[in-house]
Amino acid sequence: MYIHCLDVQIVFMFLERFIQYIKFEKRYSPHTVSAYESDLDQFMLFLNSPGNAGIVPEPAVTHPNQISYHDIRNWMVELIDQKLTARSVNRKMATLRKYFKFLLQEGIITENPTSKVRSQKIPKKLPVVVEGDHLAQMLDSDEVFAADFTGQRDKLVVEMLFGTGMRLAELLGIKDQDINDYEGTLKVLGKRNKERIIPINTELRILLGKYLELKKNQNFDNNSATLIVTSKGADAYPKLIYSIVHKYLSNISTQDKRSPHVLRHTFATSLLNNGADLNSIKELLGHANLSATQIYTHNSVERLKSIYKQAHPKA
Structure with missing residues (x-):
């Protein structure tokens, strides 16, 4: 797992800009905004986690441009290891896609690290109904x-x-x-x-x-x-x-x-x-x-x- 120490102020600034964007420009519901915030907080916590024994930390990341596809892929693997459903994992990946797409549009990053991330296959289930x-x-x-x-x-x-x-x-x-x-x-x-x-x-x-x-x-x-x-x-x-x-x-x-x-x-x-x-x-x-x-x-x-x-x- 990649271990990063993201600059808290920089991270907060970009996250806040994104949240304002989906809240006021995209007009997402309060429930959706809250879910996006939670997903992004979890991802940032993962990047700053102490890691497993024997893993050498990488140089500190001070800008979202330094977050790689491997970081996102490793988070996906950890979520799967935590027994999250494919639907839940896909939702969190969708949050990251939206976030990094925003950063790319704003010129904050030069490459979208989520472009190669594939969604998990979700078994088709019929809607549950009552008579x-x-x-x-x-x-x-x-x-x-x-x-x-x-x-x-x-x-x-x-x-x-x-x-x-x-x-x-x-x-x-x-x-x-x-x-x-x-x-x-x-x-x-x-x-x-x-x-x-x-x-x-x-x-x-x-x-x-x-x-x-x-x-x-x-x-x-x-x-x-x-x-x-x-x-x-x-x-x-x-x-x-x-x-x-x-x-x-x-x-x-x-x-x-x-x-x-x-x-x-x-x-x-x-x-x-x-x-x-x-x-x-x-x-x-x-x-x-x-x-x-x-x-x-x-x-x-x-x-x-x-x-x-x-x-x-x-x-």
């Missing part, structure tokens, strides 16, 4: 969700994720004023701060109205404008949403994965199975390109195979 009919039956039941504020809030969380296909971060960012009851639409702020309008069905509109009335009657001290709040009125947080979704999906599914994203996958798969076209699903999900949406066609193909095997005498 849409079972989920709909649970949401229609009067016995599953309590009639009080917390019960109706939990129902709204599940209904919103399944009924709109929005991401967890998008759900947490919705404000009361983002709901247009007259038009039957909802405004969400997606990745890279891109706004999109999502239609909401009649049942969800009724549930939203009931929830907002219950929320108002709670007389919370902080009177948060955020739509989903805790039982004490504070803004909801990711762990709370995960807990809610896991709790209620346990009623209809025995699979290990019972996360908010499962409901997003179920939303998209249900639309596709019922005749919606890919471009419409793409717009509803807020995908940047169609290739991200096409993964749901695999679920439909598997469903067709299953139907064929059950129904055809020659299957």
